[in-house]
Amino acid sequence: MDEHFFEQHDYESIVPVQPPPVVQGSVLNLSFASVDIDLKLDPKWGCGGIAWPAAEVLCRYLVRRGTNSLNGKTVIDLGSGTGLCGLLAAKLGATAFVTDQAPLLSVMQDNVELNQMSSSCLVAELNWGEPIPAKIPRADVILAADCVYFEPAFPLLVDTLCDLVDNDASNPQEILFCYKKRRKADKRFFTLLKKRFRWTEVDDDPDREAYSRDAISLLRLHKL
Numbered sequence: 001m002d003e004h005f006f007e008q009h010d011y012e013s014i015v016p017v018q019p020p021p022v023v024q025g026s027v028l029n030l031s032f033a034s035v036d037i038d039l040k041l042d043p044k045w046g047c048g049g050i051a052w053p054a055a056e057v058l059c060r061y062l063v064r065r066g067t068n069s070l071n072g073k074t075v076i077d078l079g080s081g082t083g084l085c086g087l088l089a090a091k092l093g094a095t096a097f098v099t100d101q102a103p104l105l106s107v108m109q110d111n112v113e114l115n116q117m118s119s120s121c122l123v124a125e126l127n128w129g130e131p132i133p134a135k136i137p138r139a140d141v142i143l144a145a146d147c148v149y150f151e152p153a154f155p156l157l158v159d160t161l162c163d164l165v166d167n168d169a170s171n172p173q174e175i176l177f178c179y180k181k182r183r184k185a186d187k188r189f190f191t192l193l194k195k196r197f198r199w200t201e202v203d204d205d206p207d208r209e210a211y212s213r214d215a216i217s218l219l220r221l222h223k224l
């Protein structure tokens with residue numbers, strides 16, 4: 001993301017921060033190339049109960065890297081909501097941990113069961129800013145989609161990202177951070193992030209031009 005990103009995309013007045021309306025209990029059938037995922041949506045849990053566009057961008061990118069590209073890897077999906085990115089990672093061969101706050105755990109568990117992924121996609125509570133629970137192991141890949149939207153949580157999310165990354169050069173971790181810009185206030189998140197991470201745009205995604213028109217960036221973070 002170059003430094004003019006926030007000036008180019010001032011969507012504040014035209015992109016609603018509120019989630020689109022969703023019918024309670026509806027099931028969304030998503031297809032990413034050959035990988036299908038069914039998602040129960042639950043608007044009762046606000047923004048966590050629906051699938052967000054940044055999650056779909058991240059899923060499409062992961063699938064494009066190959067259907068076995070996450071074989072044997074451990075993946076953590078932060079602020080997973082419905083569980084979409086973690087479920088997709090599990091379908092690509094990973095052992096995935098879909099994590100969120102307590103109210104979202106039942107939606108994620110329902111979706112894990114709906115997709116028959118209970119053996120490789122595990123649901124765990126992980127509140128940003130709090131110690132990483134013992135049941136969550138070191139991850140090879142950390143995913144975060146559409147997690148920048150609530151200002152008080154900005155420093156908490158940065159802390160959790162830091163806690164999950166150990167900078168072991170012999171065993172590097174990948175952090176894929178897919179972000180949709182909505183408000184100028186989001187810039188404060190990147191000001192905080194910059195103190196602990198640098199980032200590069202994922203540049204091997206042919207969809208990049210299309211989603212950047214929608215103010216979505218897919219970033220790879222590197223801990224300083």
Ligand SMILES: C[S@@+](CC[C@H](N)C(=O)[O-])C[C@H]1O[C@@H](n2cnc3c(N)ncnc32)[C@H](O)[C@@H]1O
Nearest residue numbers: 047048051052055079080081101127128145146
């Ligand atoms: C906009 S939703 C994105 C959900 C999903 N990643 C997607 O893209 O479809 C943001 C998610 O972050 C979670 N979240 C917000 N604050 C959090 C916190 N302090 N700790 C853990 N998760 C949090 C919310 O519960 C919600 O599921």
